[in-house]
Amino acid sequence: MKSSSKKLTVVLGPTAVGKTAYAIRLAKEIGSPIVNCDSRQIYKEFKIGTAVPSDEELAEVRHYLVRTHSISEHYTAGMFELEALALLDELFKTHDRIVMCGGSGLYIDALCNGLDDFPKADLQLRDSLSERLKNEGLESLVLQLKEIDPESFDSIDLTNPQRVIRALEVTLQTGRKYSDWKTGDGGMPVKRRRFEIEKIGLNMDRDRLYNRINQRVDMMMEAGLLDEVRSLDHLRYVNGELKSDLLHMPALRTVGYRELFDYIDGKYDLATAVDLIKRNTRHYAKRQLTWWRRNKSIKWICL
DSSP states (O other): OOTTTOEEEEEEOSTTSSHHHHHHHHHHHHTOOEEEOOTTTTBTTOSGGGTOOOHHHHHHSOEESSSOBOTTSOOOHHHHHHHHHHHHHHHTTTOSEEEEEOOOHHHHHHHHHOSTTSOOOOHHHHHHHHHHHHHHOHHHHHHHHHHHOHHHHHHSOTTOHHHHHHHHHHHHHHSSOGGGGSTTSTTOOOOOOSSEEEEEEEEOOHHHHHHHHHHHHHHHHHHTHHHHHHTTGGGGEETTEEOSSOTTSGGGGSTTTHHHHHHHTTSSOHHHHHHHHHHHHHHHHHHHHHHHTTOTTEEEEEO
């Protein structure tokens, strides 16, 4: 496969900006399927709260890697890299251009640049950090990350214990900030792919984006998000015990789900939960943009 004859176009951007609609228009224009690179739309159990393409949108263009895995399975960005590359090898046999769409920076970096230059896990250090999480809470680890790696503090999901522990683990283990280990940044070499890659970033005025986020959360609630979350409630238990840290199934910490789990647990009322979903989704959109800020190869389009 020659790099000059095959091209992958990655449509990225913050949540609610309109990536799906843009990707479908582009895919229909060039006769391409769409490969998902959203780390949550890959799960079978998630639909409403992850803004999975509608049945009508899925019928317009063939989509891959949408709702193909269970949240009970162990799945990582490295596994996505291997699975997506194998899929692209097959699709490029019959297509010269492929569209990929999603907002998960880590998954996009894994596919485009590769991730396995990261050091192997120090299991003893990881166990120590996990013990701290249990005894001191997540906030203690987040504050340490802010001190030793402010770039990761600004860009990763700080409500995801697994991500925070991994960032601390790599930084403490190697003496080099986790944010500098991202392939393609900080002097790390980019792995060669057998196809050309172009990245199209979608963005819009912040107030307009935030209004779209708020409206989409309201639409999700009207579509039955609370019932979807209730249907997953049993997964939060291991051997009959409620696991508050959810390290065994981190996908359940996804924005929109964790706030409604807290409502179900009686931590606050439904109106407060919905307001928190909107706030946390806005914060997530900001982190997404921070993640891509250093990537000079992205062609940004203001909608």
